Amino acid sequence: MIKIHSGAEIEGMRRAGKLAAELLCMIAPHVKPGVTTDELDRLIDEWTEARHARSAPMNYNGFPRSCCTSPNEVVCHGIPGPYVLKDGDIVNIDVTPVLPRKDGWHGDTSATFYVGDPSPQAQHVVEVARECLELGLAAAGKPGARVGDIGHAIQVYAEAQGCSVVRAYCGHGIGKTFHSEPSVPHVGRPGTGPKLKRGMCFTIEPMINLGDWRCHELDDGWTAVTSDGSLSAQFEHTIVVGKRGVEVLTARDRVLVNSEDKPWAKLGPLACFTD
Numbered sequence: 001m002i003k004i005h006s007g008a009e010i011e012g013m014r015r016a017g018k019l020a021a022e023l024l025c026m027i028a029p030h031v032k033p034g035v036t037t038d039e040l041d042r043l044i045d046e047w048t049e050a051r052h053a054r055s056a057p058m059n060y061n062g063f064p065r066s067c068c069t070s071p072n073e074v075v076c077h078g079i080p081g082p083y084v085l086k087d088g089d090i091v092n093i094d095v096t097p098v099l100p101r102k103d104g105w106h107g108d109t110s111a112t113f114y115v116g117d118p119s120p121q122a123q124h125v126v127e128v129a130r131e132c133l134e135l136g137l138a139a140a141g142k143p144g145a146r147v148g149d150i151g152h153a154i155q156v157y158a159e160a161q162g163c164s165v166v167r168a169y170c171g172h173g174i175g176k177t178f179h180s181e182p183s184v185p186h187v188g189r190p191g192t193g194p195k196l197k198r199g200m201c202f203t204i205e206p207m208i209n210l211g212d213w214r215c216h217e218l219d220d221g222w223t224a225v226t227s228d229g230s231l232s233a234q235f236e237h238t239i240v241v242g243k244r245g246v247e248v249l250t251a252r253d254r255v256l257v258n259s260e261d262k263p264w265a266k267l268g269p270l271a272c273f274t275d
């Protein structure tokens, strides 16, 4: 059963989504060479706690931190730790504040950041992933859209760009629970899957690999890495289906920037708006 949210419930989702968007903007300038992923996690946790919210990842099925940090060949669910970000890395930061803290609404959003100067390969996979989210949002916004239309739009574009789409992890229904129906695959066939209806809330979060789509989990039980060691990038938004089109609940009101002096930052994902 896919939950249909009422007007008052969507108001709660708007507040949580806005907080998630602001949290990602807060962390952006801290994503620099020399910082550890643990330090980023600590900043995210403190900022969230100071706003009467909590971090959904903490203790979620035993996850030990407040966000996911996924560098380079890590596809998703990377655990913040002593890893020091270095020039040329890419890193996805995935945040999910819950507002209010108790029995609250979830806002789930992520972006892949360049650390210092990116290689052309890194720029390619990050740009393709960013565009894939845009295309997924556009497909969801078409009248009469079905879940399969979203994955189809993403898959066609990613593969035409010489990249591949991860199959093992999908977007998901969201609300007072972190993960619920529907599952939103980032590959698919048009006209298949559940029809989108007003009041449904879910995420779109394509994971795009520079090489093969296969991935596997490390022994920590969380970290997913590409099986061929190729770079992987991801962007995520939480949306609600409206009367016409979709509303991006985690849309940012400013540009995500971590190095204003870099010309590529203006063109790349750090300067992106998906709203």
Ligand code: MF3
Binding pocket: 056, 057, 058, 060, 061, 063, 067, 068, 077, 094, 095, 096, 108, 203, 205, 222, 236
């Ligand atoms: N935020 C992730 C998602 O987009 C889920 C992370 S679950 C965790 O669905 F436990 F790893 F935090």
Ligand code: CO
Binding pocket: 108, 171, 172, 203, 205, 236
């Ligand atoms: Co998600």
Ligand code: CO
Binding pocket: 094, 095, 096, 108, 109, 110, 205, 236
């Ligand atoms: Co997420």
